[in-house]
Amino acid sequence: MSTSPVDALGYIAAVLTTSSFFPQALKTLRTRDTSGxxxxxxxxxxxxxxxxxxxxxxxxxxxxxxSNLITALPAGLILQRKIQSPR
Amino acid sequence: MSTSPVDALGYIAAVLTTSSFFPQALKTLRTRDTSGxxxxxxxxxxxxxxxxxxxxxxxxxxxxxxSNLITALPAGLILQRKIQSPR
Numbered sequence: 001m002s003t004s005p006v007d008a009l010g011y012i013a014a015v016l017t018t019s020s021f022f023p024q025a026l027k028t029l030r031t032r033d034t035s036g037x038x039x040x041x042x043x044x045x046x047x048x049x050x051x052x053x054x055x056x057x058x059x060x061x062x063x064x065x066x067s068n069l070i071t072a073l074p075a076g077l078i079l080q081r082k083i084q085s086p087r
Numbered sequence: 088m089s090t091s092p093v094d095a096l097g098y099i100a101a102v103l104t105t106s107s108f109f110p111q112a113l114k115t116l117r118t119r120d121t122s123g124x125x126x127x128x129x130x131x132x133x134x135x136x137x138x139x140x141x142x143x144x145x146x147x148x149x150x151x152x153x154s155n156l157i158t159a160l161p162a163g164l165i166l167q168r169k170i171q172s173p174r
Contacts, residue, residue, distance in 0.1 A: 009142045016135030023127030036120035040110030048103030055096045 018067045025074035034082045042079040049075060105154045112161035121169045129166035136162055 003011070028034060049068040056064030090098070115121060136155040143151030 006142070006145055009138060009145070013135050013138035013142055016131050016138060020128045020131035020135060023131070024125035027125040027127075028123065031123065033123035036115065036118065036123040038111035038114040040114075041107045044103045044107035044110070048100050048107060051096060051100035051103060055093070055100050058093055058096070 014063070014067060018071050021071055021074035021078070025077045028078050028081050032081065032085060034078075034085055037078065037082050039079075039082050042075060042082055046072065046075045046079045101150070101154060105158050108158055108161035108165070112164045115165050115168050119168065119172060121165075121172055124165065124169050126166075126169050129162060129169055133159065133162045133166045 028037065049072045053065050053068035053072060056062070056066075056068060115124065136159045140152050140155035140159060143149070143153075143155060
């Protein structure tokens, strides 16, 4: 099995965008500072990744299913903190 | 041209995740409150969507190119605000 340079670029992009919500979730859990966090963003983004995961499941696209389930975890946590302490 | 219900699900997911950064960018521009925003997240996410756009460009995937260029705009704005006023 070999990976082309173009595939490698796709994997780098996927790892960056999928993992990026973890530092935000850790910061939000640690500081409980949600004043600058947009509720609208996390409502849209979290429901978006859940719909993406559903889409990946229905179409049998494993990478789409798995990467969106991974992202749903930190995004859902940030959304829950924002709802619990809006200021 | 007809759109299947499964395709429609994909479009709904794409619109939700692509647009979600706009309310955050508007909030950040309006309030200048970046204390709760994670620098690590926006460094990773913004570079991730730029690499995704490059990937879409190289592979000739128009929707991947366009949607990531759209998301790069609000994500880059939030990153720039966070760098300019870290607190």
